[in-house]
Amino acid sequence: MSGKRVVIFGGDPAGVAAALAQAKAGMEVILVESSPSLGAERLPQTRIVTNGGSPYLESDWDAVKRHPNIRVITNADVIKTTSVDGTYRFHIRRRTPRVDPEKCNACNACIRVCPIHMYDDFNEGIGFRTAIDFFNPKTGVYNIFKEDMPICQATCPANLDIRSYVGLIADGNYAASLAKIRERLPFALSIGRVCPHPCETACNRGYVDEPISICTLKRFVADWEMHHAVDPPVDVPEKFSDEKVAVIGAGPAGLTCAYFLAKAGYQSVVYEAMPEPGGMFRFGIPEYRLPTPTLMREINWILAHGAELRCNVRVGKDVSFEDLRKEYAAIFVGVGAWTGMKLGIAGEDLQGVIDGVVFLRDANLGKKIDARGRVIVVGGGNVAMDAARVSWRAGFEEVHVFYRRTKKEMPASPWEIEAAEHERIKFQYLVAPVEVIGESGRMKALKCLRMQLGEPDASGRRRPVPIEGSEFVVEAETLIAAIGQSPDLKFVPEESGVKITRWSTFDVHTETYMTNVPGIFSAGDCQTGPDIAIRACAGGRKAAAAIVRYIEGNRRGSQVKGPE
Amino acid sequence: MQYTTDIRIVRLMCTGRVDPTILAEAFVNGADGVMVVGCHFGDCHYITGNVQGKIKVGLAARVLDYVGLNPKRVSFDQCSSAEGERFVRLITEFDNGIRELGPLGSHDRLPMPELREKLLVAKTALGKEKLRWVVGKFTEFATKGNKYGERFTEHEMWRTLDTIVMDEVATYQIMHELEGSPGAARDIAARLNLPPPHVLRYVLALQRRGLVELDGVEGNSPRYRLAEVKAA
Numbered sequence: 001m002s003g004k005r006v007v008i009f010g011g012d013p014a015g016v017a018a019a020l021a022q023a024k025a026g027m028e029v030i031l032v033e034s035s036p037s038l039g040a041e042r043l044p045q046t047r048i049v050t051n052g053g054s055p056y057l058e059s060d061w062d063a064v065k066r067h068p069n070i071r072v073i074t075n076a077d078v079i080k081t082t083s084v085d086g087t088y089r090f091h092i093r094r095r096t097p098r099v100d101p102e103k104c105n106a107c108n109a110c111i112r113v114c115p116i117h118m119y120d121d122f123n124e125g126i127g128f129r130t131a132i133d134f135f136n137p138k139t140g141v142y143n144i145f146k147e148d149m150p151i152c153q154a155t156c157p158a159n160l161d162i163r164s165y166v167g168l169i170a171d172g173n174y175a176a177s178l179a180k181i182r183e184r185l186p187f188a189l190s191i192g193r194v195c196p197h198p199c200e201t202a203c204n205r206g207y208v209d210e211p212i213s214i215c216t217l218k219r220f221v222a223d224w225e226m227h228h229a230v231d232p233p234v235d236v237p238e239k240f241s242d243e244k245v246a247v248i249g250a251g252p253a254g255l256t257c258a259y260f261l262a263k264a265g266y267q268s269v270v271y272e273a274m275p276e277p278g279g280m281f282r283f284g285i286p287e288y289r290l291p292t293p294t295l296m297r298e299i300n301w302i303l304a305h306g307a308e309l310r311c312n313v314r315v316g317k318d319v320s321f322e323d324l325r326k327e328y329a330a331i332f333v334g335v336g337a338w339t340g341m342k343l344g345i346a347g348e349d350l351q352g353v354i355d356g357v358v359f360l361r362d363a364n365l366g367k368k369i370d371a372r373g374r375v376i377v378v379g380g381g382n383v384a385m386d387a388a389r390v391s392w393r394a395g396f397e398e399v400h401v402f403y404r405r406t407k408k409e410m411p412a413s414p415w416e417i418e419a420a421e422h423e424r425i426k427f428q429y430l431v432a433p434v435e436v437i438g439e440s441g442r443m444k445a446l447k448c449l450r451m452q453l454g455e456p457d458a459s460g461r462r463r464p465v466p467i468e469g470s471e472f473v474v475e476a477e478t479l480i481a482a483i484g485q486s487p488d489l490k491f492v493p494e495e496s497g498v499k500i501t502r503w504s505t506f507d508v509h510t511e512t513y514m515t516n517v518p519g520i521f522s523a524g525d526c527q528t529g530p531d532i533a534i535r536a537c538a539g540g541r542k543a544a545a546a547i548v549r550y551i552e553g554n555r556r557g558s559q560v561k562g563p564e
Numbered sequence: 565m566q567y568t569t570d571i572r573i574v575r576l577m578c579t580g581r582v583d584p585t586i587l588a589e590a591f592v593n594g595a596d597g598v599m600v601v602g603c604h605f606g607d608c609h610y611i612t613g614n615v616q617g618k619i620k621v622g623l624a625a626r627v628l629d630y631v632g633l634n635p636k637r638v639s640f641d642q643c644s645s646a647e648g649e650r651f652v653r654l655i656t657e658f659d660n661g662i663r664e665l666g667p668l669g670s671h672d673r674l675p676m677p678e679l680r681e682k683l684l685v686a687k688t689a690l691g692k693e694k695l696r697w698v699v700g701k702f703t704e705f706a707t708k709g710n711k712y713g714e715r716f717t718e719h720e721m722w723r724t725l726d727t728i729v730m731d732e733v734a735t736y737q738i739m740h741e742l743e744g745s746p747g748a749a750r751d752i753a754a755r756l757n758l759p760p761p762h763v764l765r766y767v768l769a770l771q772r773r774g775l776v777e778l779d780g781v782e783g784n785s786p787r788y789r790l791a792e793v794k795a796a
Contacts, residue, residue: 113693113774115728127768128731146712167717 011038029070037141038076062476067152095389152199158538186259189298196413237265243329251279252533253334253524255539262305264548273314283361286390316491330519330547337485337525345437352443356482358384371395380410387480399425404432404464419497487526508561513543567652568659579617584624588687597637597662604642631682632674689732746779746789
């Protein structure tokens with residue numbers, strides 16, 4: 001190699017000029033441009049240089065093309081840069097050129113007949129552009145502009161093929177629509193009921209009138225199957241492999257993982273600490289949002305694919321983690337986040353102070369709730385909303401929700417807040433608890449402080465700042481703290497060497513979901529921290545695919561990537 | 565078995581032979597309704613001819629509906645050669661339906677001379693490559709998928725076709741106007757009763773495709789004329 005190599009990103013006139021200058025200085029130049037050709041694709045009109053000649057660009061495209069030391073890579077992006085000992089390495093991804101530039105003679109015939117009209121970003125939408133088009137009048141390189149996945153699909157953590165399944169519902173082909181959903185998600189019934197549907201927030205139809213009701217449509221097809229007593233198909237290979245996988249936790253992530261493992265021909269054993277399967281679906285989400293018979297129909301169908309369920313088995317107590325490692329080809333951990341965060345105030349261990357997830361679990365287990373007097377729910381997330389609405393149903397006289405920011409900053413879904421307001425749950429914003437006041441070991445009142453909003457913090461929301469001397473006392477018999485959860489990973493012994501982050505979650509590879517210890521995979525809340533169910537399902541599916549690759553790789557002697 | 569003498573039967577080898585332009589042509593020449601009757605699905609001698617036929621008639625009906633024809637004037641039905649009674653019933657029902665509508669232009673969105681102009685545009689659009697190719701790909705996209713393996717539902721295919729129909733009709737309307745004399749986008753818009761920015765967009769797209777070129781500038785507005793299209 002003669003001299004040093006230089007990489008230049010961007011083929012606009014500045015990039016071209018830099019490339020020529022560097023080449024003249026004896027460097028080997030690589031010019032990377034993201035559009036299909038060099039040139040003025042997105043150059044503001046005001047910056048176009050006129051030099052008496054062409055009103056377009058005076059840059060020496062031809063000089064760049066002719067120069068022996070300049071290599072032009074168009075239609076490509078730099079996706080990753082690493083630096084080692086003063087040198088850089090670039091990963092460049094070139095998108096598929098869909099027109100062969102050697103054969104194209106710019107006859108225009110394709111443009112004349114192309115049926116797809118698209119937004120013309122070159123002319124800021126004055127005219128139309130066809131899907132196959134030249135992207136720069138100066139250089140005239142043709143290519144097909146192919147859109148990525150639709151915005152709803154890209155937004156969905158599980159990347160459900162929404163376009164197709166909504167279309168199939170419109171065609172009236174419900175069975176095919178459900179099959180389409182189940183290619184990526186086994187929980188159509190449950191997710192259709194509980195999902196906060198980020199896809200609808202992103203839906204482009206929202207700019208015209210209102211978004212497509214994607215979530216409710218999913219619920220509709222799933223309900224259609226349930227109400228018409230159609231047996232969902234159990235589609236598994238004829239023969240399962242000898243290797244078995246242990247799945248810890250029968251929640252959204254674990255069951256999704258077991259489902260996709262079975263579809264790929266691997267049986268699994270699902271360990272569940274609670275007396276019934278379902279995880280957060282069963283014990284975290286109140287009955288009125290997701291009825292148990294509905295959930296159980298779906299879980300029984302998943303288990304029918306070839307997963308063995310062992311309830312009332314707590315890993316680390318009834319069976320050791322290391323034993324599982326010896327017995328199974330791989331382990332998937334999807335134990336969720338069940339430990340409520342502490343409020344960190346005085347008197348928190350008094351009787352009557354209860355944790356949000358524990359309260360919901362007890363309610364779902366059918367334990368008797370001591371519903372007397374007034375209850376205060378502290379927090380503004382969906383767990384707080386669920387806890388408030390469940391306590392209203394349990395028969396507390398008054399239900400209050402205290403949140404330290406305002407309604408605008410509340411992380412709970414707006415429709416849940418609205419429903420809670422309809423149930424006459426009293427909201428108090430900009431209030432933070434300071435001390436639980438007790439009497440003979442039992443909570444009697446809660447001392448609070450008024451807040452005001454200050455500067456935005458790391459999450460982008462404005463930080464609440466206490467107002468001096470604004471203390472007040474509210475009498476209440478029960479306090480439910482719903483200010484967040486974290487996973488309890490104490491069952492993983494230290495000797496196993498599994499790395500646990502400071503948020504008490506697993507550190508996994510972003511694509512394979514494998515922890516730093518080969519053969520141990522994790523997804524769901526115990527990997528992401530408390531999050532929405534569909535993300536847990538998405539993680540479960542991707543982990544299942546990686547587990548299959550891991551086991552098959554072990555047979556052949558290749559490896560799956562762990563976290564970096 | 566008796567049926568009305570107001571119909572005229574045109575024999576074709578297969579409903580798959582029914583080109584969308586044939587339907588438009590019939591209306592341009594004054595027919596009050598067109599009915600396509602073919603074999604039942606699954607009985608096709610050419611395996612999928614009647615499926616193609618249904619799609620083609622469906623497309624023609626959509627385009628004709630879009631330009632102002634009452635969609636009840638087009639019908640697609642199936643009847644085997646052994647079902648004489650069914651045939652009589654279908655014919656009688658269709659005939660009664662057309663009688664209720666009256667002659668062309670009476671129960672349509674446009675009255676007669678204008679409707680015929682639009683039907684001519686529809687006929688041109690239906691005869692051009694774009695719509696014909698998409699229709700030809702219809703079953704392939706719905707069953708095998710496109711080059712990227714994406715399969716489309718029937719609903720999506722029709723929705724895509726609808727937008728192409730809108731584009732095509734607007735395009736050929738504008739070209740039809742320009743055939744007579746060159747004009748500015750604003751004049752064409754006034755004559756076609758369309759919003760000028762809308763027309764300009766199509767004119768620019770036509771210019772990009774090399775079908776329309778600049779004729780001159782009139783005051784502040786450019787005047788366009790049809791370009792001579794050279795074979796590629």
